[in-house]
Amino acid sequence: MSSGPESEGPGKIPEGSWHTYKRLLRYVKPFWIAFTLAIIGNVIYAAASTGMAAAMEYVIKAIENPTDQNRLILTLLIVGVFAFRGLGTFMSQYFISYVGRNVINALRTDVFDRMLTLPSRYFDDNAAGRLVSKLTFNVEQVAEAATDAITITFREGLTIVGLLGYMLYTNWKLTLVFLAVGPLIGAVVSYASKRFRKISKRIQGSMGDITHVASESISGYRVVRTFGGEDFERKRFQKVSESNLKQSLKMSSTQAISVPVIQVLVAIAIAALVWTMLSPTIRGEMSTGQLVAFITAATTMAKPIRQVTSVHSKIQKGLAAAYDVFETLDERSELDFGIFAPQRVKGDIEFRDVGFSYRDQLDNVLNNISLTVPAGQSVALVGRSGSGKSTLVSLLPRFYDYTDGEIRIDGHLLEDFTLQALRAQIALVTQSVVLFNDTIAANIAYGALRDCSPEAIRDAADKAHALEFIDRMPEGLNTMIGDNGVMLSGGQRQRLAIARALLKDAPILILDEATSALDTESERYIQNAMETVMKGRTTLVIAHRLSTIENADCILVMDNGRIVESGRHQELLDQGGAYAQLHQMQFSEHA
Structure with missing residues (x-):
């Protein structure tokens, strides 16, 4: 594989979230410098946020004792804290995005590379639309888990740790009162996480269905319109789209309920804190400034707690998507244990x-x-x-x-x-011709043939009787032919495929209904060309028209x-x- 770590061999990966995240972290390893800078940025942000709460003590002092020196210190303190926090925000967001996008690039490349080596049976079992959805939608879900989720978890998590540390340092008894709701918050988060992951898997499945149905309808639009299939396709698409909507709304409702529940729990904790704080025995010798700083730290913590809990939906989406992506990476490639590699x-x-x-x-x-x-x-x-x-x-x-x-x-x-x-020895022409959205020349000289000279390409096209229509094209061999050769007739597409096989000049030739799409005149030309190209080559011909194989x-x-x-x-x-x-x-x- 070109980038990222090697897969761990065939078979399904365990369900464990930590196992999946460990595999994701191995993709982060090559970008550890940027990742470290992002963590430093998060630490700076968390320190600045804690500093803002702690600065409230000096704000009260300055209000109670408004000297010129205090005014200057307070002004510099406010600007300094916000500038420090801004630096942390930039470092954390930019560098984690840099890491995240590189991880996605590596994952996407690895999945595509693996797909190129998977056996035919895999493609028989999986619709093309669903495989495209893996490369696009699922990998993007991993991106959110690897960028937004990590940024928010680190930044806000460190902020919570910093604020709690300050609160414990100021008054550990009051902090314990605040922490009493911790287990309840943990229970809500745990329930929401399990539900998020379950729904995320369903959303990915429904997105695969949407891609599959849409790609079929778009690629087969002529059949759809000719046979009056618009209503059927419309209903089919609505069904899969509504299924996706239903699952997405379940995800939103779970998130919409869990966040305010956690906020109410935090509010109860703060209310209990204020009530307890007014007790002289608990308050001890704390000054008014320290009390205000303490309560500011507790209320400031509400936002990072809310963000850390709300980001769980992204993490669970990312984990479900990563599990699906790794499942593809763990599929067995085609068996290729041979060592014999003759030139011809x-x-x-x-x-x-x-x-x-x-x-x-x-x-x-x-x-x-x-x-x-x-x-x-x-x-x-x-x-x-x-x-x-x-x-x-x-x-x-x-x-x-x-x-x-x-x-x-x-x-x-x-x-x-x-x-x-083995495949270098074989040229193949099938009934269902595959052409690419490129020039005629690039389609004839495809893949390993791309270094062939223009003269050789033209000669192959001539032998396949394709020049008679190529020379009428606006740019000849350099004419773009559209998606799967949509600009060409069936016979023209077939002749390009035959020209490709002629250019390969392989010792073994497979013709699977190769002349089926040709009109009678074209077939006669092609038959003459085939008789020429078959000389000196081992040829297997599947023929529907028996007149083409009499010799x-x-x-x-x-x-x-x-x-x-x-x-x-x-x-x-x-x-x-x-x-x-x-x-x-x-x-x-x-x-």
Whole structure:
């Protein structure tokens, strides 16, 4: 990971607040100088606040004895105390914010880095909107716990300690009277904290739902409008938004009740203090100035006590968010124990009795798949939807790990390759093309291809028959194509994906319904380009249109996760089996 400490390995972290805070504090460690300056600022602020209460004794003296010297000292004292407090406020707020934002940056980077290494199953189980919510909303909640909450807790907590210290020093008996309500305040805070944390978890869940529903509706706006889904989406969004509102109001009501209850308890303590103070036996030899200073310290303490207790909601939100963030950091990355990292493989592929099942399914999606693809040959996979074609090819780049049998490339087990080296050998074109909000050139030369020359990019686009529309664009290869290529047609997007695969020039090529989005004319061009690019490469083709794979070296017919027929196009037609039936069906439809 780029910043912050390493995660503590897989598995859930304990529920304990202190355990979670300890992990957060490890992110603070690299910024200990700024954190120390923030603490010094808090100490200065607390000392100044205590000094303001203590200064009341000198105010009374100056009023009772208004000499020129006392007037000057009192004036300087007031300015000095406020200037001192201002310095403390600046240091505490700025430096704790500096630490907090850096902690958030480190956490956010770590979570994103971890997401890039998580297995495909994790993304199958978690909606994209909820994962985005983790990176945005949840991490910001941690920010509040790491900045505002720490600042207020330290600053006001030290102020309380300073004022209590002064009160004990002045008259310890009166201080004990004031402290009598301490256990009651503690009980209120404890109850509120537990409730805050429980509600915070629900708020995070509801925010994930809001992000998820909104992102689905926004990205699928054409389907929503075409099929009249506006009312349905409106109601769906209102439902999750109202759930968030309900939980937020519960949080607000708990905070709104706990703060005045604590204030009333503090007021009772102050009233008891005043009543007791008027007793000559308790008051002892305290002067009027000392009495006023003492009562000022007690009343001054009401504000920091209120702030320390009200900040509990932010702390509990932050803890709940940090727990959720650490849960993601503790997820297992893709298994990558391989050490074999060749520059380029020949491309011999062998499947031996391969079986695969998704985590929650009892039945295997693939059963006893055995096939050999010599380097440079093409194998086409055909069969009805759900027969296991896409699952089979997704095992090759290890998007999923097979559960039975073994797969080898050039005689080496897939697990022996490092993931980076394995995937460097494979170019992939899928039916659902993924493009980025960038230029056409950047989309073709994506990732590890970004250093390719403009000439190479143009050549790949030419071979994919993409130049005929690229050259009509206002800025050619440098034209921005919008979110997921929204400015392009389905066929144009598909040709960019094919150009990307051509530019990669990998020894193994996977074409998953790669020509499905093309019109007849474009398909003919692409078919010619594909025949050229497939020469010398091991190619696995999933095809819906059987006309596109008639020249494949081998055609495999799949059904219910098994290979039921294999052979060349004419051989399979002559057999009159499943392939012949599929071919006849498509021929009839075409006719």
